[in-house]
Amino acid sequence: MGLHPAVAAVRRPVRAALGELPERPAPGPRPGTNVVVACSGGADSLALLSAAVFEGHKLGLRIVGATVDHGLQEGSDVHAQHVVQQMAALGVDETVGVRVKVEGGGLGPEAAARQARYAVLDQVAERVDAPVVLLGHTRDDQAETVLLGLTRGSGGRSLAGMRRGFDRYRRPLLDVSRTDTETACRVEGIEFWTDPHNSDFSYTRARIRHRVMPLLEEDLGPGVAATLARTADQLREDMEFLDDVASSTYHRLTGAYGAATLPVAELASLPSAVRRRVLRLAALAAGCPAAELFREHVLALDALVTAWRGQRWIDLPGHRRARRRDQMIHLEAAPTGPHG
Numbered sequence: 001m002g003l004h005p006a007v008a009a010v011r012r013p014v015r016a017a018l019g020e021l022p023e024r025p026a027p028g029p030r031p032g033t034n035v036v037v038a039c040s041g042g043a044d045s046l047a048l049l050s051a052a053v054f055e056g057h058k059l060g061l062r063i064v065g066a067t068v069d070h071g072l073q074e075g076s077d078v079h080a081q082h083v084v085q086q087m088a089a090l091g092v093d094e095t096v097g098v099r100v101k102v103e104g105g106g107l108g109p110e111a112a113a114r115q116a117r118y119a120v121l122d123q124v125a126e127r128v129d130a131p132v133v134l135l136g137h138t139r140d141d142q143a144e145t146v147l148l149g150l151t152r153g154s155g156g157r158s159l160a161g162m163r164r165g166f167d168r169y170r171r172p173l174l175d176v177s178r179t180d181t182e183t184a185c186r187v188e189g190i191e192f193w194t195d196p197h198n199s200d201f202s203y204t205r206a207r208i209r210h211r212v213m214p215l216l217e218e219d220l221g222p223g224v225a226a227t228l229a230r231t232a233d234q235l236r237e238d239m240e241f242l243d244d245v246a247s248s249t250y251h252r253l254t255g256a257y258g259a260a261t262l263p264v265a266e267l268a269s270l271p272s273a274v275r276r277r278v279l280r281l282a283a284l285a286a287g288c289p290a291a292e293l294f295r296e297h298v299l300a301l302d303a304l305v306t307a308w309r310g311q312r313w314i315d316l317p318g319h320r321r322a323r324r325r326d327q328m329i330h331l332e333a334a335p336t337g338p339h340g
C-alpha cells in the first residue's frame with residue numbers, strides 16, 4: 001500500500017527542513033546531530049514529531065522530543081507525562097518534559113506561557129547543541145494569525161504572519177493544512193489531544209477558528225486558508241526588505257553616534273516605515289522587552305522626531321525612557337526610586 005497523501009504531505013516539508021540543517025563542524029547534517037521537536041500533544045506537533053523521527057533517522061539525526069507543562073490547567077502534569085510517553089513510543093531518541101512556572105510580568109497568560117515555553121526550548125536546544133528546533137504551526141494557524149491581525153488593526157508585521165524560521169526555530173508545516181496533520185495522526189494510529197482553549201469562545205482565536213473560518217470557507221471556497229497564508233508570504237517579503245533597510249540604517253547611525261543616541265535630522269529624512277523600525281530597534285537595544293514594546297510606544301518615539309512640541313521624557317516598557325535634546329533622541333534606563 002502506498003504512503004497516505006496526508007502522511008506524505010507532512011513528511012515532505014519535514015524532510016526538506018532536516019535536509020537543510022545549518023552546517024555543523026563537518027558539512028551537512030552530522031550523524032548524531034540533535035534536532036529538538038516541540039510537542040504539545042496536539043495533532044500538528046505529533047504528526048511533526050512522527051515525520052521528524054522517520055525522516056531524521058534516515059539522515060542519521062537524533063530526535064529530541066520536548067514538551068512543556070505550563071501548569072495552567074488542572075491535570076496538565078498528567079497530560080505532559082502522557083505526551084512524554086507518546087513521544088517515546090513514536091521512537092524519539094530522547095524525551096524532555098519540563099514544568100515551568102508561568103509568571104505574567106506584565107504579559108497576558110498566553111504571552112507569558114509562550115515566553116516561558118521558548119525559554120525552555122532554548123535551554124533544551126543549548127543543552128543538546130541542537131542547531132534547530134521544529135515547531136508544528138500549520139497553514140491554518142497562519143491563516144488565523146492573519147485574520148486576527150486584520151481584526152485588531154495590526155500592522156504589516158502581524159499580517160505577515162509567522163515566519164518559517166527565526167533563530168534556530170523552523171516551522172516546516174506552515175504550508176500543511178491542520179486536517180492533513182489530523183489525518184496523518186489517524187492513519188499512523190497516533191492519538192492526539194485537542195487543547196480545550198482552542199474551543200473556548202472567550203478567545204478570539206477560537207472564534208476565528210471555529211466560526212469565522214468555516215463561514216469564509218463555506219462562502220468563498222475551501223482555499224481561503226491557503227490564500228490568507230499566501231497573503232502573509234507576500235507581505236513578509238516586503239516586511240523583510242523594510243526590516244533589512246531599517247537594520248542597516250540603524251547600524252549606520254549607531255556606528256556614527258553611539259548606541260543610545262539617534263540624530264533627529266537624519267531620522268526625519270527617512271520614510272516613516274523605515275524611521276519607525278529604526279526607533280523600534282533602538283528601543284529594543286536600549287533594553288525594552290520585545291513582548292511589551294507596542295506600536296503606541298514606537299509612535300510616541302516617532303512623535304519626538306516628527307511632532308516635537310517640547311515633550312519631556314516619554315516612558316517606555318522595561319523601565320526605559322526617551323527624550324529629545326540637542327537635536328538627538330536619547331534612550332536610557334529610567335531612574336528608580338520614589339522620586340525617579
Ligand SMILES: Nc1ncnc2c1ncn2[C@@H]1O[C@H](COP(=O)(O)OP(=O)(O)OP(=O)(O)O)[C@@H](O)[C@H]1O
Nearest residue numbers: 038039040044045066067068069114134135136137
Ligand atoms: N506545551 C508545549 N510544549 C512543547 N511545544 C509546544 C507546546 N505548545 C505548543 N508547542 C509548539 O508550538 C506549536 C504551535 O502550538 P499552538 O498553536 O498550540 O501554540 P501557540 O500558542 O499558538 O503557538 P505560539 O505561541 O508559538 O504562537 C506546536 O505545534 C508545538 O510545536
